[in-house]
Amino acid sequence: MRRSAYFLPTLKETPSEAQIVSHRLMLRAGMIRQASAGIYSWLPLGFRVLKNIERIVREEQDAAGCQEILMPTIQSADLWKQSGRYEDYGKEMLRIEDRHGREMLYGPTNEELITDIFKSAVKSYRDLPKLLYHIQWKFRDEVRPRFGIMRGREFLMKDSYSFDLDYEGAKEAYNKMFVAYLRTFARMDLKAIPMEADTGPIGGNLSHEFIILADTGESEVYCNRDFVDFDVLGSDVEYRDVEGLATIVDHFTSLYACTDEKHDAAEFERRVPEDRRHVGRGIEVGHIFYFGDKYSAPLGAFVTKPDDSQVAVHMGSYGIGVSRLAGAIIEASHDAAGIVWPESIAPFKVGLINLKAGDADCTRVCEEIYGQLRGAGIEVLYDDSEERGGAKFAEMDLIGLPWQLVVGPRGIKQGVVELKQRRGGDRQELSSESALARLTA
RNA sequence: CGGGGAGUAGCUCAGCCUGGUAGAGCACUACGUUCGGGACGUAGGGGCCGGAGGUUCGAAUCCUCUCUCCCCGACCA
Structure with a gap:
């Protein structure tokens, strides 16, 4: 969605x-x-x-x-x-x-x-x-x-x-x-x-x-x-x-x-x-x-x-x-x-955050990930809105989806995205392939 | 059902005491500057002030009635 x-x-x-x-x-x-x-x-x-x-x-x-x-x-x-x-x-x-x-x-x-x-x-x-x-x-x-x-x-x-x-x-x-x-x-x-x-x-x-x-x-x-x-x-x-x-x-x-x-x-x-x-x-x-x-x-x-x-x-x-x-x-x-939703109850499993909706690279990577997650049957809420990053983070935390996948220009330059677990707040930077593998495992 | 409180913009609230033509912040629209944890500026749009009566030249403001909502208690998945 x-x-x-x-x-x-x-x-x-x-x-x-x-x-x-x-x-x-x-x-x-x-x-x-x-x-x-x-x-x-x-x-x-x-x-x-x-x-x-x-x-x-x-x-x-x-x-x-x-x-x-x-x-x-x-x-x-x-x-x-x-x-x-x-x-x-x-x-x-x-x-x-x-x-x-x-x-x-x-x-x-x-x-x-x-x-x-x-x-x-x-x-x-x-x-x-x-x-x-x-x-x-x-x-x-x-x-x-x-x-x-x-x-x-x-x-x-x-x-x-x-x-x-x-x-x-x-x-x-x-x-x-x-x-x-x-x-x-x-x-x-x-x-x-x-x-x-x-x-x-x-x-x-x-x-x-x-x-x-x-x-x-x-x-x-x-x-x-x-x-x-x-x-x-x-x-x-x-x-x-x-x-x-x-x-x-x-x-x-x-x-x-x-x-x-x-x-x-x-x-x-x-x-x-x-x-x-x-x-x-x-x-x-x-x-x-x-x-x-x-x-x-x-x-x-x-x-x-x-x-x-x-x-x-x-x-x-x-x-x-x-x-x-x-x-x-x-x-x-x-x-x-x-x-902080338990995974069995969460309205979506993953919140995909496009930190810069106007940026061609960010949007391309997000669209790819979004398509692949959906293809794998994962329920994902893709924040493709024009909001600023901070507002997106705050909203995503508020609605409590178990996983947040953050795609921003800074990470893209290094070829990584950030995967954050809502419970506990652990986050790690990894390639979008590894992130997908983690989420679809 | 007893006791208390509140109804004013989508949300949070000010104004009410002491009547004089409706305000702020957030949200929304446009433009600009911004852009990795709820940004800033400028310009806008948006209200039968819960409803009905009354008092008054004039009522969001005073009086009466009424509806709704919230809180505490007694009762309950």
């Missing part, structure tokens, strides 16, 4: 409403634009990031055997009345009336709808287990939206739902998602710690929140510091290996880690040595629940067992805040100059 043609409205100054760093940087980097309180438009750069996050989430859900569907944003109130949540959810649920006076709502979550879909299709234990998910916009009419997309009213969420015959089966599904979540966040270079959590209005009694430690987080958390050193999972996970999954989950739940609702001071002190105690704040990026028959019973999702008896299916639900992750990743990875 050529910078001169790209819709990238970056800001030098920070809009006054933004308080936390991720919100400030997202606005300054031209990723998002506020439409109204807690509701945002995603501009090209931000949208690419959102799509990358979504892609990783999708790949890991698919790998875990979860099947993607797509449910609507607008739902009928009927199912919610059956489950009892039409009243329970309160004012956070955006209620809508259509032209015929029918009560509708903008879905804050999808347990009711998925249960209804499931029950109409599945009647026998032979069809279990099932794991379904979708990635769809949700709306929760928060009293006080804040922190940009981190607590918006409209947000993109991946929500999965598991259906099993009994608790043991449901626990397997829970473990699968637990492991899938570890892998998902690891691929985003995030240290997300699974913590015992309260279940809130979703209900149920087995639940973990995946929390990124950050001072700007909204959750108060208590955990063993050793978690920070826990190894990220390797690439090979065999999801059919039930014992193996349980072992991983046991390992990641062996240390004390609780959100404030579940925190028990005495237990904390008993299980965690004083110098290992971490008390701080965190950002919730995922939440998994087992809730048994909370929805299947009232909504009538029963299956026939081998002995011909009927049983309400055991369910769990598993959420990842896809849009929130964009902010959370920035909170976890930035410096004074701007965003």
